[in-house]
Amino acid sequence: MQQYELLWQYQQVDMELDQYEKEMRASSNRRELLKHREFLLEQQNVLKKIEADVEIMSDRMEALADEITRLNGSVAEATANFEANRPQDLEEAKKQIASIQKLLGTISRYEAELAKLRKDAEARDRQQREVRVRAAKARAEFDRIKVIYDEEFKEASVKLEALKKKVAAEARGIDPQLLEKYKGIKRHAAMPITRLREDRCGGCNMQLSAADKDKVRSGQPYVECENCGRIILVK
Numbered sequence: 544m545q546q547y548e549l550l551w552q553y554q555q556v557d558m559e560l561d562q563y564e565k566e567m568r569a570s571s572n573r574r575e576l577l578k579h580r581e582f583l584l585e586q587q588n589v590l591k592k593i594e595a596d597v598e599i600m601s602d603r604m605e606a607l608a609d610e611i612t613r614l615n616g617s618v619a620e621a622t623a624n625f626e627a628n629r630p631q632d633l634e635e636a637k638k639q640i641a642s643i644q645k646l647l648g649t650i651s652r653y654e655a656e657l658a659k660l661r662k663d664a665e666a667r668d669r670q671q672r673e674v675r676v677r678a679a680k681a682r683a684e685f686d687r688i689k690v691i692y693d694e695e696f697k698e699a700s701v702k703l704e705a706l707k708k709k710v711a712a713e714a715r716g717i718d719p720q721l722l723e724k725y726k727g728i729k730r731h732a733a734m735p736i737t738r739l740r741e742d743r744c745g746g747c748n749m750q751l752s753a754a755d756k757d758k759v760r761s762g763q764p765y766v767e768c769e770n771c772g773r774i775i776l777v778k
């Protein structure tokens with residue numbers, strides 16, 4: 544029984560340590576710091592996406608400009624050929640004119656696409672500048688809060704280390720296997736060891752089974768809850 548009473552005392556300081564770590568994580572400055580860090584990462588991803596979009600648009604604009612230049616050359620060549628070598632019949636004339644008009648139609652479509660891409664690229668450029676301004680402001684605020692939080696964390700760490708030492712001290716004298724069992728239960732139950740309360744588990748409040756009640760009546764100092772797995776101290 545002494546081992547389990549030692550484990551009970553260990554749990555008290557272990558819970559104190561957990562609570563303090565929880566309070567440190569819940570610090571308003573820490574939350575603000577994490578919020579600004581997440582925002583900065585988000586803005587970095589936005590910038591990467593804009594840069595990737597701009598690169599794709601730049602490649603397409605360059606390809607369109609080259610193609611428009613080539614097609615204009617084809618139109619000039621076809622027009623010069625038409626002027627120099629007049630078709631002998633109306634059908635041939637219509638055919639050559641239709642070919643030139645088709646080239647001009649393609650050029651018109653490409654020019655419209657190029658104009659749209661240029662407009663989109665300008666919009667991306669404005670968006671990029673706005674994102675950089677927002678990111679710069681967020682970075683400045685992040686740096687400001689970090690100075691405050693670092694000092695806060697430094698002070699809190701003193702107590703944190705003291706509590707960790709206290710927990711380590713309480714662990715002395717407890718069977719290592721029992722301590723491992725405690726830690727295993729703690730993975731799914733906040734308080735691994737509890738007290739018996741009117742034939743009920745002090746952790747989950749479930750009534751003991753008939754078999755466990757018999758163990759208690761026989762004088763066994765502890766039982767394990769069949770519902771939550773906690774160690775239940777009888778006395």
